[in-house]
Amino acid sequence: xxxxxxxxxxxxxxxxxxxxxxxxxxxxxxxxxxxxxxxxxxxxxxxxxxxxxxxxxxxxxxxxxxxxxxxxxxxxxxxxxxxxxxxxxxxxxxxxxxxxxxxxxxxxxxxxxxxxxxxxxxxxxxxxxxxxxxxxxxxxxxxxxxxxxxxxxxxxxxxxxxxxxxxxxxxxxxxxxxxxxxxxxxxxxxxxxxxxxxxxxxxxxxxxxxxxxxxxxxxxxxxxxxxxxxxxxxxxxxxxxxxxxxxxxxxxxxxxxxxxxxxxxxxxxxxxxxxxxxxxxxxxxxxxxxxxxxxxxxxxxxxxxxxxxxxxxxxxxxxxxxxxxxxxxxxxxxxxxxxxxxxxxxxxxxxxxxxxxxxxxxxxxxxxxxxxxxxxxxxxxxxxxxxxxxxxxxxxxxxxxxxxxxxxxxxxxxxxxxxxxxxxxxxxxxxxxxxxxxxxxxxxxxxxxxxxxxxxxxxxxxxxxxxxxxxxxxxxxxxxxxxxxxxxxxxxxxxxxxxxxxxxxxxxxxxxxxxxxxxxxxxxxxxxxxxxxxxxxxxxxxxxxxxxxxxxxxxxxxxxxxxxxxxxxxxxxxxxxxxxxxxxxxxxxxxxxxxxxxxxxxxxxxxxxxxxxxxxxxxxxxxxxxxxxxxxxxxxxxxxxxxxxxxxxxxxxxxxxxxxxxxxxxxxxxxxxxxxxxxxxx
Numbered sequence: 001x002x003x004x005x006x007x008x009x010x011x012x013x014x015x016x017x018x019x020x021x022x023x024x025x026x027x028x029x030x031x032x033x034x035x036x037x038x039x040x041x042x043x044x045x046x047x048x049x050x051x052x053x054x055x056x057x058x059x060x061x062x063x064x065x066x067x068x069x070x071x072x073x074x075x076x077x078x079x080x081x082x083x084x085x086x087x088x089x090x091x092x093x094x095x096x097x098x099x100x101x102x103x104x105x106x107x108x109x110x111x112x113x114x115x116x117x118x119x120x121x122x123x124x125x126x127x128x129x130x131x132x133x134x135x136x137x138x139x140x141x142x143x144x145x146x147x148x149x150x151x152x153x154x155x156x157x158x159x160x161x162x163x164x165x166x167x168x169x170x171x172x173x174x175x176x177x178x179x180x181x182x183x184x185x186x187x188x189x190x191x192x193x194x195x196x197x198x199x200x201x202x203x204x205x206x207x208x209x210x211x212x213x214x215x216x217x218x219x220x221x222x223x224x225x226x227x228x229x230x231x232x233x234x235x236x237x238x239x240x241x242x243x244x245x246x247x248x249x250x251x252x253x254x255x256x257x258x259x260x261x262x263x264x265x266x267x268x269x270x271x272x273x274x275x276x277x278x279x280x281x282x283x284x285x286x287x288x289x290x291x292x293x294x295x296x297x298x299x300x301x302x303x304x305x306x307x308x309x310x311x312x313x314x315x316x317x318x319x320x321x322x323x324x325x326x327x328x329x330x331x332x333x334x335x336x337x338x339x340x341x342x343x344x345x346x347x348x349x350x351x352x353x354x355x356x357x358x359x360x361x362x363x364x365x366x367x368x369x370x371x372x373x374x375x376x377x378x379x380x381x382x383x384x385x386x387x388x389x390x391x392x393x394x395x396x397x398x399x400x401x402x403x404x405x406x407x408x409x410x411x412x413x414x415x416x417x418x419x420x421x422x423x424x425x426x427x428x429x430x431x432x433x434x435x436x437x438x439x440x441x442x443x444x445x446x447x448x449x450x451x452x453x454x455x456x457x458x459x460x461x462x463x464x465x466x467x468x469x470x471x472x473x474x475x476x477x478x479x480x481x482x483x484x485x486x487x488x489x490x491x492x493x494x495x496x497x498x499x500x501x502x503x504x505x506x507x508x509x510x511x512x513x514x515x516x517x518x519x520x521x522x523x524x525x526x527x528x529x530x531x532x533x534x535x536x537x538x539x540x541x542x543x544x545x546x547x548x549x550x551x552x553x554x555x556x557x558x559x560x561x562x563x564x565x566x567x568x569x570x571x572x573x574x575x576x577x578x579x580x581x582x583x584x585x586x587x588x589x590x591x592x593x594x595x596x597x598x599x600x601x602x603x604x605x606x607x608x609x610x611x612x613x614x615x616x617x618x619x620x621x622x623x624x625x626x627x628x629x630x631x632x633x634x635x636x637x638x639x640x641x642x643x644x645x646x647x648x649x650x651x652x653x654x655x656x657x658x659x660x661x662x663x664x665x666x667x668x669x670x671x672x673x674x675x676x677x678x679x680x681x682x
Contacts, residue, residue: 021047021052021055021058021062022055022058024044024047024048024051025044025058025061025062027044028041028044028045028065029041029065031044032065032069037151038069038072038073039073039151040151041069042066042069042070045062045063045065045069046062046066048062049062049063049066056090056092056093057093057096059089059090060086060093061096063082063086063089063090063096064082064083064096064099064100066082067079067080067082067083067103070082071673072673073370073672074369074672074674074675075368075369076369079103080104083100083101083103084104086100087100087104111673112354112671112672112673113672114669114670114671114672115669115670115672116667116668116669117150117668117669117670118135118148118150118153118667118668119666119667119668120148120666126374127172127173127175127363127364128175128364128366128372129175129179129366130175130177130179130366130367132366132367132368132370132372133149133151133179134147134148134149134150134175134200135147135148135150135372136173136174136175136182136184137173138169138170138173138184139155139170142161142169143161143168143169144158144159144160144161144170145157145158145173145182145184147182147200148668156202157202158182158198158200158202158206159202168186168187168188170184170185170186170187171184171185171186171193171218172184172185172219172220173220174220174221174223174230175200175223176223176227177223177227178227180199181199181200181227182197182198182199182200183195183209183230183248184196184198185217185218185219185220186208187217192211192212192216193215193217193218194208194209194211194218195208195210195218195230195246195251196208196209197209197230197248208251209230209246209247209248210232210246210251210253214236214237214238215234215235215236215237216235216237217234217235218232218234218235219232219233220232221233221269221270221277222268222270223248223270224245224274225272225273225274226274227248228247228248228249229245229246229247229254230245230246230247230248231243231244231245231246231277232246233264233265233268234253235261235264239260239261240259240260241258241259241260241261241263241264241265242255242256242257242258242259243255243256243259243265243268243277243279243295244256245297254299255299256277256295256298256299257295257299259281262282263282264281264282265280266281267279267280267313267314267315267362269315269324269364270297270317271297271317272317272319272321273321274297275297275344276294276295276296276297276341277294277295277296277297278292278293278295278305278315278317279292279293279295279315280292280293280312280313280314280326281293282456289309289311290311290312291305291307292304292305292313292315292324292326293305294341294344294345294346296344303344303345305341305346306326306328306339306346306350308330309330310329311328311329312326312327312328312329312330312337313326313327313328314326314327316362316365316371317364317365318365319369319675321341322340322341322342323338323339323340323341324339324341325337325353325362325371326338327360328350331352331355334356334357334360335352335353335354335355335356335357336352336354336357337350337351337352338350338353354674360373360374360375361373361374361376363668369672369673369674370671370674371671372668372669372670373668373669373670373671374666374668374669375666375667375669376666379407379661380407380408380409380410380426380645380659380660381400381402381406381408381409381410381659381660382400382401382409382410382411382412382423382658382659383398383399383400383401383657383659383660384398384399384401384412384443384655384657385397385398385638385656386654386655387636387656389603389604389605389652389653392623392634393636393637394637394638395654398638398640401421401423401657402423402439402441403446404425404448405425405426408425408426409424409426410423410424410426410459410645410659410661411423411424411459411460411461411645411646411659412646412658412659413460413462413463413470413646413657414648414649414650414657415467416467416508417467417651418443418650418651418652418654419442419443419444419467420440420441420442420443420463420467421440421441421443421648422438422439422440422441422451422461422463422470422486423438423439423461423659424436424437424438424457424459424461425437425438425439425450436457436458437450437451438450438451438453438457438461438470438472438484438486439451449486451470451484451489452488452489453472453484455472455474455482455484455491457472457473458472458473458474458479459473459646460473460504460646462504462505462506463506464483464506464510465508465509465510467486468486468487469483469484469485469486470483470484470486471483471484471504471506471513472484472491473504479496480493480495480496480497481493481494481495481496481513481515494532495515497515497517503515503516503549503550505552505553505554507558508554508557509558511531511533512529512530512581513529513530513532514528514529514530514540514552514561514581515527515528515530516528516549516552517539522545523545523546524542524543524546524547525542525543525547525549526539526541526542526543526549527539527540527541527549527552527561527563528540529581529582529583538583540561540579540580540581540582540583541561541563541579543565544567546567546570547565547567548565548566548567549563549565549566550563550566551564551599553599553600553601553602554581555581555602555606555628556605556606556651557606558581559606560578560579560580560581560606560628561578561579562576562577562578562601562602563576563577563579563600564597565577565586566594567594568594572593572594573591573593574591574592574593574594574597575588575589575590576588576589576590576597576600576611577589578609578628587630589609589626589630590611590624590626590633592613597611597613598611598612598613598614598621598647599611599612599646599647601647601648601649601656602628602649603625603653604652605653606628607627607628607629608625608626608628609628610624610636610649610656611625612647613633613635615639619641620639620641621639621640621641621644622635623635623637623638623639623656624636638656640658641660641661643660643661644658644659644660645659645660645661646658
């Protein structure tokens with residue numbers, strides 16, 4: 001009896017495993033309704049067509065739905081073939097034939113459709129393969145180069161640098177025309193960046209194409225159509241930026257254009273025929289707005305493509321090479337625009353294609369006309385908690401302060417008298433003048449004022465005495481510090497510094513600016529004191545070789561400095577140290593493993609240093625304080641999420657402000673049927 005049951009089970013298994021045409025049709029329909037894995041749905045409909053000889057009505061419906069999905073994916077030629085197949089092969093199905101004929105040729109172009117393909121908390125440096133099969137990206141969690149299969153949703157790492165190499169990893173990447181190789185940047189904080197090439201299957205490991213001590217940073221932009229050269233942007237130690245071709249075999253370079261350090265050519269896009277390069281450039285050194293230019297691929301000539309007071313950026317060529325798509329802030333919200341191009345010159349005026357595009361970063365077109373882009377989703381807000389300045393105990397729980405643009409606010413700074421809080425509000429994309437609006441909030445009335453500055457603001461903000469102006473860092477390949485009037489937005493240059501992360505702080509009287517400086521030659525970092533009136537400066541502290549300095553802060557009486565000294569490579573330790581602001585010996589207050597501490601601040605009376613210590617197990621940052629003269633640290637009541645950003649303590653020590661971020665996610669999106677819209681608008 002047992003044997004007969006087993007035989008029945010064995011016989012039944014293939015019957016249960018097989019799917020009939022109707023089951024296949026339902027599976028395809030469910031995928032279609034969810035707008036997911038449409039290529040797989042097309043394949044399922046194809047199986048229905050092949051196996052529906054006994055059910056021609058079902059086969060005709062499946063053939064028609066194939067055409068519908070091809071249209072949704074922007075593959076018009078394949079859609080037309082599917083509709084014609086309905087007419088030719090299912091002539092007896094009158095309704096299906098009628099619908100197919102309505103779609104053939106003279107039918108109206110399909111509507112533009114945007115859909116999300118993928119989201120991930122650790123995605124960066126993305127590029128879509130020309131065939132639209134996969135996405136190359138660097139995994140923020142491991143630092144490795146990886147690929148994401150757009151059909152299956154699977155991720156696969158191509159490099160495996162190991163946990164011991166924490167301070168190096170992959171950067172931006174581009175996929176070769178035959179989709180077999182990926183060129184990518186490899187960054188290391190103790191040596192120059194490298195340009196590497198690796199096969200999509202990862203076999204054989206990476207090849208180093210370019211490693212030059214004079215090149216500090218490399219950003220690959222495109223492959224030549226024949227796959228023999230890689231277009232890249234190079235940032236050199238002498239402060240210049242270059243657009244160059246790099247041989248994919250021997251790393252030899254052909255420099256097309258050199259630019260001063262403050263003008264970095266962003267988002268270079270190569271035309272499909274390889275003849276022209278579109279890229280955006282900052283208009284002025286003290287402005288964040290950009291224009292777009294066209295450069296001949298041999299460097300022989302350059303013409304302006306877009307010149308406008310707005311921030312025009314992120315150019316992308318259409319697959320036919322006849323138009324350039326770009327982002328612009330010329331309307332109230334960032335939108336997508338397009339301009340016709342012929343022989344490397346603009347034709348006519350730009351046209352708006354997609355309003356309210358948001359903070360998207362274009363990844364380019366696949367050959368089938370699908371347009372891919374990424375969206376950064378980083379929920380971040382400013383919080384304020386009240387402390388007892390004597391005991392350090394928490395008086396009130398942290399509360400979110402901004403009421404506008406929730407999830408887009410960061411990096412708070414108290415005014416010297418504690419009456420105002422300045423912070424950044426992310427209003428537009430990740431780049432440009434709309435990216436970081438400075439907001440000043442009265443903590444007494446709750447009224448807010450947007451500072452009308454057009455600088456390319458960076459963190460952190462600091463206040464000058466008197467509440468009327470702010471010290472604002474401005475980024476680029478070099479750093480500059482401006483004094484910005486909070487009412488008018490008028491900016492005055494205070495100091496042009498190195499490209500090293502600056503972490504600027506002001507003395508309480510506003511006369512001295514303390515900032516960080518780094519030396520590649522000596523592999524050291526230093527704290528410099530810059531006298532704003534005389535413009536004289538001196539070095540007050542230099543780190544041992546191989547160490548980093550972070551987050552200096554000046555005591556309320558201006559006499560002492562506190563800062564972090566980090567050894568990230570050898571001992572992997574972090575220390576909080578204090579020293580005289582005029583220079584002299586430093587003392588260790590607290591020492592721990594790296595990464596361990598967040599930003600430190602002085603208590604109002606100068607007796608204590610307050611700092612956040614990371615609880616890696618519970619993913620929290622706990623507030624501690626330690627006597628400035630030395631002693632045992634004491635844990636206070638406040639604990640905040642692990643992704644803590646800049647911290648600011650009110651002058652009287654009663655309130656602490658900080659911003660935290662939820663996991664930074666990147667969404668990958670695709671727009672189908674964008675090309676018909678472009679052709680119609682041309």
